[in-house]
Amino acid sequence: MLIYQGGKEIDEDDFRSHVYSLCQLDNVGVLLGAGASVGCGGKTMKEVWQSFKQDHPDLLSLLIERYLLVSQSDSDNDLVNVELLIDEATKFLSVAKTRGSAAEEQEFRTILSALYKGVTRAALLTGDEFREKNQGKKIxxxxxxxxxxxxxxxxxxxxxxxxxxTTNYDLALEWAAEDLGIQLFNGFSGLHTRQFYPQNFDLAFRNVNAKGEARFGHYHAYLYKLHGSLTWYQDDSLTVNEVSASQAYDNYIQSIINEQDYYRGQHLIYPGANKYSHTIGFVYGEMFRRFGEFLSKPQTALFINGFGFGDYHINRIILGALLNPSFHVVIYYPELHNALLNVENNVASEGEKAIVTLKNLTFNQVTVVGGGGDAYFDSFVKHLPYPVLFPRDNTVDDLVDAITKLSKGEGNVPF
Structure with missing residues (x-):
């Protein structure tokens, strides 16, 4: 396990003590990237690109040789940012429409459909079971x-x-919170029609029956999906809505992953890949504004896991936040050793250059954890402490299962 703080290596005991202290700060948040969902069925953008290359060699040839949107070197080394590629392909499609080139327009529709399909499949996590209820109960x-x-x-x-x-489109956090009975404020509200209202991020739940300090206990968390979600879509009236997983699957996702349905992909919310950019820009802009605002608060800790630092905008916000003297960031980056070697040999990706820059900073506000599996999502979660009086085992789930069995008349249940 490699741990660096302020550019210097520290031992695991000091690191755990540091994490415990950070969890007591006034503002605590996490930033999760694609790597945080790999353990529950997701794919990284690198794996999405590898699948695209294997499944669509003809489209790969168009991107490299005809339209020069991807370099041969980046393709061979799997350094292509699929989200940015979707953005660029969308621009080329717009130019093809303006020029009246039906052949080019069809080629880019096919390219975008294939990219949408790869990104969407990677975010389903549970495959064909995506539309089913109670996903959060799965191991x-x-x-x-x-x-x-x-x-x-x-x-x-x-x-x-x-x-x-999170930069992920998947529903891992929503499903997990739902199973725990925790309410997530994600900017959308409404019983039958859920629409985006920024003021929802300023709301909170409290127990009206509690007295004194107890009334400030938390029954909720705030969720900011920086790159959109599989269950967000924009209708023809330019309104951004959130729907259930089953409705999203039946109305949009199924067509995207089973057919070359470019039109459906234009309704789902992908960064830079929506024709109604002025409305979607408002949603994304609000998410990023809240991200920067959070990092600027006093006594703030941010834990980062599964994020490859390939998003320049997010990198700049994090670096800028270090001007806040009471801001601390802990970054889990499994491939830290390889990143250090690649930077030294002048063959590093932009993401690797960013993480090495952060690792070399002499600010004690920055802690970087490497070491392969020691920096994976499950290891990160295990490093976070429970309060002293919090039960270590999942007694709530055990109690729910016991009550369910009793209600079905399955006999005596030991407690």
Whole structure:
């Protein structure tokens, strides 16, 4: 396990003590990237690109040789940012429409359909079972539930609820919170029609029956999906809505992953890949504004896991936040050793250059954890402490199962 703080290596005991202290700060949040969902069925953008290359060699040839949107070197080394490629392909499609080139327009529709399909499949997590209810009960979301439980249980009276930032489209956090009975404020509200209202991020739940400090206990967390979600879509009236997983699957996702349905992909919310960019820009802009605002608050800790630092915008916000003297960031980066070697040999990707820059900073505000499996999502969650009085085992789930069995008349259930 490689751990660096302020550019210097520290031991594991000091690191665990540091993490415990950070969990007591007034504002605690996490930033999760694609790597945080790999353990529950997701794929990284690198794996999405590898699948695209294997499944669509003809389209790969068009991107490299005819339209020069991808370099041969980046393709061979799997350095292509699929999200940015979707953005560029969308621009080329617009130019093809303007020029009246039907052949080019069809080629880019086919390219975009294939890219949408790859990104969407990677985010389903549970495959064809995506539309089913109670997904959070599945064992693959164990660590997402533990993460939310630990973050909320460490909050003290008067402190803010935890903030969950993610670049993922998947529903791992939503499903985990739902199974725990935790309410997530994600900017959308409404019973039958859920629409985006930024003021929802300024709301909170409290127990009206509690007295004194107890009334400030937390029953919720804030969720900011920086790159959109599989269940967000925009209708023809330019309104951004959130729908259930089953409705999203039946109305949009199924067509995208089973057919070359470019039109359906234009309704789902992918960064840079929506024709109604002025409306979607408002949603994304608000998410990023809240991210920067959170990092600027006093006494703030941010834990980063599964994020490859390939998003320049996010990198700049994090670097800028270090001007806040009471901001601390802990970054889990499994391939840290390889990144150091690649930077030394001048063959590093932009993401690797960013993480090495952060690792070399002499600020004690920055802690970087490497070491392969020691920096994976499950290891990160295990490093977060439970409060002293919090039960270590999942007694809530055990109690729910016992009550369910009793209600079915399955006999005596030991407690």
């Amino acid at each position: 693959q979301f164990k660590y997402h539930k533990e993460l939310i439980s630990k973050l909320i249980s460490n909050r003290q009276p008067g402190q803010s609820a935890p903030a969950l930032f």
